[in-house]
Amino acid sequence: xxxxxKIAYKLLVNDNGKFAALLxxxxxxxxxxxxxxxxxxxxxxxxxxxVTNTGxxxxxxxxxxxxxxxxxxxxxxxxxxVRSAAGVKYAVPFSSGAGLxxxxxxx
Numbered sequence: 001x002x003x004x005x006k007i008a009y010k011l012l013v014n015d016n017g018k019f020a021a022l023l024x025x026x027x028x029x030x031x032x033x034x035x036x037x038x039x040x041x042x043x044x045x046x047x048x049x050x051v052t053n054t055g056x057x058x059x060x061x062x063x064x065x066x067x068x069x070x071x072x073x074x075x076x077x078x079x080x081x082v083r084s085a086a087g088v089k090y091a092v093p094f095s096s097g098a099g100l101x102x103x104x105x106x107x
Contacts (some may be wrong), residue, residue: 017094060091070098 013019050068051059060082062072074093082091 054094056094071095071097 014020037055060074060078062074065072079091079093081087
């Protein structure tokens with residue numbers, strides 16, 4: 001086995017073009033993996049910013065809600081039930097939305 005590895009090493013290192021292509025390929029592959037991983041982490045950080053920035057330890061929402069942007073209102077008796085649970089200091093409704101404005105220039 002040792003002889004086969006020695007031959008493989010000599011074949012790889014003695015050919016400068018093959019060795020350079022291998023190093024460039026490995027470097028580019030590692031760069032792509034790091035880039036895609038950091039893009040995914042950044043998107044997840046932005047997507048969860050509304051939830052993390054409020055500082056709430058617990059959320060109570062309708063079963064049909066899939067993200068923070070889709071606001072399905074819950075009945076008032078659910079808010080009363082959450083407020084009456086043991087250990088809850090306060091509970092308030094949360095609404096998230098975007099405002100649109102038109103400038104004098106029309107933009």
